[in-house]
Each structure stands twice: as C-alpha cells, then as structure tokens.
Amino acid sequence: MSLRILACAALLLPAALAAQTAALQSAPVIVANRAVIELRGPIAGYTADERARGAMERIEAALDADPKAEASYGDTEEGTRVRIGGRLAFIVTKIDIDPDAGETTALVAREAARRLEQAIAERREQRSPGYLLRAAGYAAVATLIYLVLIWGLVRAGRWFGDYFGAAADEKAKKLHVGSVRRIARRVIAALAWTLAALASVWWVAFVLERFPFTRRWGENLESNLVEILKDVALAIAGALPGLVIVAIIFVLARAVIGLVRVFFLRVEFGRIKVNWLDADTVGPTRRIFTIIVWAFAAAIAYPYLPGAQTEAFKGLSVLIGLMISLGGASVIGQAFSGLILMYTRVFRRNDYVRIDDVEGTITHLGMFATRIRTGLGEEVTLSNAGILAKTVKNFSRAVEGTGYVLDTVVTIGYATPWRQVEAMLLEAARRTRDIAQDPRPIVRQTGLTDFYVEYRLIAYTPLEHPVPRVEVLSHLHGHIQDVFNEYGVQIMSPHYRGDPKDPQVVPKDRWFAAPAKPPEK
Numbered sequence: 001m002s003l004r005i006l007a008c009a010a011l012l013l014p015a016a017l018a019a020q021t022a023a024l025q026s027a028p029v030i031v032a033n034r035a036v037i038e039l040r041g042p043i044a045g046y047t048a049d050e051r052a053r054g055a056m057e058r059i060e061a062a063l064d065a066d067p068k069a070e071a072s073y074g075d076t077e078e079g080t081r082v083r084i085g086g087r088l089a090f091i092v093t094k095i096d097i098d099p100d101a102g103e104t105t106a107l108v109a110r111e112a113a114r115r116l117e118q119a120i121a122e123r124r125e126q127r128s129p130g131y132l133l134r135a136a137g138y139a140a141v142a143t144l145i146y147l148v149l150i151w152g153l154v155r156a157g158r159w160f161g162d163y164f165g166a167a168a169d170e171k172a173k174k175l176h177v178g179s180v181r182r183i184a185r186r187v188i189a190a191l192a193w194t195l196a197a198l199a200s201v202w203w204v205a206f207v208l209e210r211f212p213f214t215r216r217w218g219e220n221l222e223s224n225l226v227e228i229l230k231d232v233a234l235a236i237a238g239a240l241p242g243l244v245i246v247a248i249i250f251v252l253a254r255a256v257i258g259l260v261r262v263f264f265l266r267v268e269f270g271r272i273k274v275n276w277l278d279a280d281t282v283g284p285t286r287r288i289f290t291i292i293v294w295a296f297a298a299a300i301a302y303p304y305l306p307g308a309q310t311e312a313f314k315g316l317s318v319l320i321g322l323m324i325s326l327g328g329a330s331v332i333g334q335a336f337s338g339l340i341l342m343y344t345r346v347f348r349r350n351d352y353v354r355i356d357d358v359e360g361t362i363t364h365l366g367m368f369a370t371r372i373r374t375g376l377g378e379e380v381t382l383s384n385a386g387i388l389a390k391t392v393k394n395f396s397r398a399v400e401g402t403g404y405v406l407d408t409v410v411t412i413g414y415a416t417p418w419r420q421v422e423a424m425l426l427e428a429a430r431r432t433r434d435i436a437q438d439p440r441p442i443v444r445q446t447g448l449t450d451f452y453v454e455y456r457l458i459a460y461t462p463l464e465h466p467v468p469r470v471e472v473l474s475h476l477h478g479h480i481q482d483v484f485n486e487y488g489v490q491i492m493s494p495h496y497r498g499d500p501k502d503p504q505v506v507p508k509d510r511w512f513a514a515p516a517k518p519p520e521k
Contacts, residue, residue, distance in 0.1 A: 027052035034119035037112040055090035080109035122212035135210040146203040157192030161185035239306035253297035337384035338367040351396040352404035428479040
C-alpha cells in the first residue's frame with residue numbers, strides 16, 4: 001500500500017511543482033527609475049506586489065532619514081537580507097532565485113545591493129540642482145552639435161547627390177543608357193538619411209543619459225543600437241563570401257549574353273546567314289536566350305544568397321512563386337502569342353494590315369501587344385492573344401517592298417458598257433499619285449446582281465514610306481467621281497422604278513462650286 005502511495009506521489013509531484021511555479025508572481029523593486037530586483041510571491045501570506053511595495057517604502061524611508069546611507073547584505077535563516085543604512089530593505093528568499101541557473105540568495109542579493117547603490121547615487125543626483133544644471137548644459141551643447149550635424153548632412157547630401165548624379169549621367173551617356181541622375185541622387189539621399197537616423201539615436205541616448213531619471217532609458221537605447229549594428233556587421237561579414245559567388249555567377253552570365261549578342265547582331269544586319277534565323281526572328285530569339293541564361297544563373301546563385309536557407313526566405317520564395325503562377329498565366333499566354341506571331345511571320349513592322357475592324361500600319365510588334373497606326377492618326381494597341389483569335393488581312397504581302405494593296409468597289413447599272421467602266425476605273429487609278437503603275441491596277445467584275453454589276457478596282461502602292469491607306473483611298477475615290485462625271489456615267493446602284501430623266505452626274509464646270517476652289521496651276 002505504501003509503495004502505491006509513493007508511486008502516486010512521484011507522479012503528482014511534477015504537476016504540483018509546475019502548478020506552484022505557475023502560481024508564483026513577480027514584481028520589480030524600483031528606486032530612482034532603476035529596477036533593483038524582482039521579488040516573487042506569495043510567501044508568508046505576502047504577494048509579490050506587497051513585498052515589492054513594502055521594500056520600496058522601507059528604502060525611501062531609510063534614504064529620507066539618511067541620504068548618504070549605503071547598501072549591504074548578509075545571510076540569515078530566511079535567506080539573504082539586503083540592508084540600507086543598517087535598516088532592512090528586503091529579503092532574498094529561495095523563491096526569488098533560479099537554482100537551475102546556478103543562482104543563490106547571496107549572489108542575487110549582492111547584485112541587488114550593487115544596483116541599489118547605483119540607484120541611490122542617481123537619486124542623490126536627481127535632488128542636486130547643480131548636477132541637473134550641468135546635465136542641462138551638456139544636453140544643450142549636444143543638441144546644438146546635433147543640429148549642426150544634421151544641417152551638414154543635408155547640405156552634403158545635396159552636394160554629393162548633384163555631383164555623383166552628374167558624373168553618373170555622363171557615364172550613362174557614354175554607355176547609351178538613359179538618365180540615372182535621379183537614381184544616384186536618391187542613393188546619396190538614402191545614405192544621408194541613414195546617417196541622420198544614427199546621429200538622432202545617439203543624440204537621444206546621450207541626452208537621456210545626462211539625467212538620472214532617464215539614464216536607464218538612454219543606456220537601453222544605446223545598447224540596443226550597438227547590438228543592432230553589431231548584428232548587421234556580423235551578418236554582412238558572414239554574407240560576403242556568398243555575395244562574391246553570386247556576383248561571379250552573374251558576371252559570367254552577363255559575359256555569355258554579351259558574346260551571343262554579337263552573333264545575333266551580325267545575323268540581324270545580314271553579316272551572317274543562318275537558315276533557322278532571320279532578321280524578323282532574331283530579336284525574340286535573343287530575348288528568349290537572355291531570359292534562359294538569367295533564369296539559369298538565378299537558379300545557381302539562389303543557395304548562396306544571404307538567408308536563402310532560412311524558413312522565412314523559403315516561405316517568401318514559395319509565396320512569390322504562388323503569386324506568379326496564379327497571376328502570370330495570362331502574361332505567359334500573351335508572351336507565347338507574341339512569339340507565335342513573330343515566328344510565323346503573320347506580319348512585320350511597317351506592314352499594312354486589317355485586324356477585325358482596325359486597319360493601319362504596324363508600328364510595334366512586341367511580346368505582349370501590337371500597336372497599329374490607323375489612317376486617322378490614331379494608335380490602337382491590341383493584345384497578341386486577341387490577334388490570334390481574329391482574321392488578319394495583310395495588304396503588304398501582295399506586292400514586294402514596303403507598299404500594300406488597296407481596293408475599292410463601285411456598282412454600275414447594266415446599261416453602261418462594262419468595258420467603259422473598266423477603262424474609267426483604270427484612268428482614275430492612273431490619276432492617283434500614290435498608286436503604282438507596276439504592277440498595273442486591275443479591275444474585276446465580282447458580282448452580277450439583279451440591278452447592277454459590281455466592279456472591284458485592285459491597285460498597289462509600293463512606296464518606301466507608305467501613305468496611310470485611308471488617304472490613298474480618299475484620293476482614288478475623288479478621281480473616280482471626276483472620271484465618271486467627265487464621261488457622263490452616274491455612280492448609283494439602280495434600285496429604282498424607272499430611269500431618271502437626266503443622268504445623275506456633275507458637269508465639269510460645277511466641280512469647284514463654292515466654297516471649293518480650283519487647284520493652283
């Protein structure tokens with residue numbers, strides 16, 4: 001029976017100790033804004049707060065009776081007593097120490113007495129007008145130095161920003177890179193602000209340490225700053241080898257891209273002939289090769305990046321990858337659509353095309369979008385994925401060179417000889433300046449309807465700088481009207497019940513009726 005009781009006690013003892021530890025509370029003994037010791041409770045019917053409050057009242061009473069009293073300590077049966085001027089301040093008991101950390105009541109009491117001596121000295125300083133006046137003077141001088149330093153940092157930041165910004169711009173012009181003045185100025189400004197922040201922390205810490213009541217805050221601020229700077233310096237020193245390897249990897253990748261770029265440029269300018277590569281596809285091929293090289297370099301350099309093996313870095317990498325995979329599907333689809341348009345050569349830059357209801361000259365063919373300049377001077381941007389889903393009419397592929405094909409339709413009644421209509425349409429094309437005569441324009445009868453014949457005039461404009469198609473068509477339509485009016489042929493689809501009494505034509509003497517004016521000869 002006794003063995004069972006002992007076994008139960010052994011099982012319940014850890015739980016009881018844990019409950020007792022959890023029930024313990026602690027409260028600091030603060031003197032002159034200094035934490036002297038943490039007293040725990042309850043013990044002998046006193047809570048931790050009551051023990052700490054009683055200790056502070058006894059210390060204040062002892063210092064009021066003897067401002068020059070000194071702290072001491074000595075062992076007793078209850079623990080280690082800490083006295084001030086021969087009076088009891090507090091007792092360090094076994095519940096106030098951590099035996100597992102090697103603490104004893106005597107060691108804890110000795111440290112508490114040392115901190116109490118420091119607190120007593122600062123309490124005397126707080127009550128000394130002369131000391132406070134000198135501290136205020138030191139703080140004022142430090143503030144003046146701090147303001148001068150901040151002013152100097154601001155002026156120096158602006159001067160160095162302008163100087164290095166101009167130097168960086170000169171270097172960028174030699175390398176044919178855009179302006180980097182703003183970037184250089186922002187880097188210098190960031191450095192100046194960092195130095196100003198460090199100076200501000202040191203100034204605040206110095207001023208706080210001059211006054212006894214705030215000295216502890218200043219010491220904590222200064223120690224924290226020193227600790228942070230030390231950690232940053234150690235982290236930088238530890239990351240330097242990996243950063244050197246990363247730099248070497250990216251320098252090699254850049255060198256490979258530079259060497260291959262020379263090959264692509266020679267192909268683009270026709271100095272090298274390659275069957276699977278031409279001037280139209282060399283641009284996207286170069287970009288694809290560059291992306292592959294940089295991706296390969298990033299994969300190799302990833303393990304050498306600072307913090308790459310930490311869980312936070314891995315989690316961030318997974319998050320970024322998830323965001324790219326979710327949000328980049330449409331972007332990748334657009335990129336593949338652009339590559340399909342480039343490699344299938346559906347159209348090239350400066351081709352005249354019609355895509356759905358948009359008609360104009362191709363000004364830019366990119367990975368994600370295509371820009372078209374219409375005949376009305378508008379620039380229309382179309383997504384490459386949308387272009388693949390529509391019918392593309394390329395008017396520039398019907399003739400060699402940079403020109404394009406254009407056509408127009410007229411409908412003339414059966415009473416007019418078709419040979420005359422064809423001759424008049426060809427004459428109108430001949431009079432239009434922007435229409436080429438080689439290859440010659442042609443006329444085709446594309447429909448025999450119930451009331452009229454449909455004639456389609458097909459012509460070409462092989463120009464070095466193609467005129468907008470809408471402008472050429474406007475000139476052609478004007479000449480068609482002139483020619484048909486000259487020969488008395490009305491352009492009117494005869495949806496009628498009877499022929500008009502007079503032909504619906506404009507005599508030549510009325511071509512320039514007001515407010516129109518004849519051209520100067």
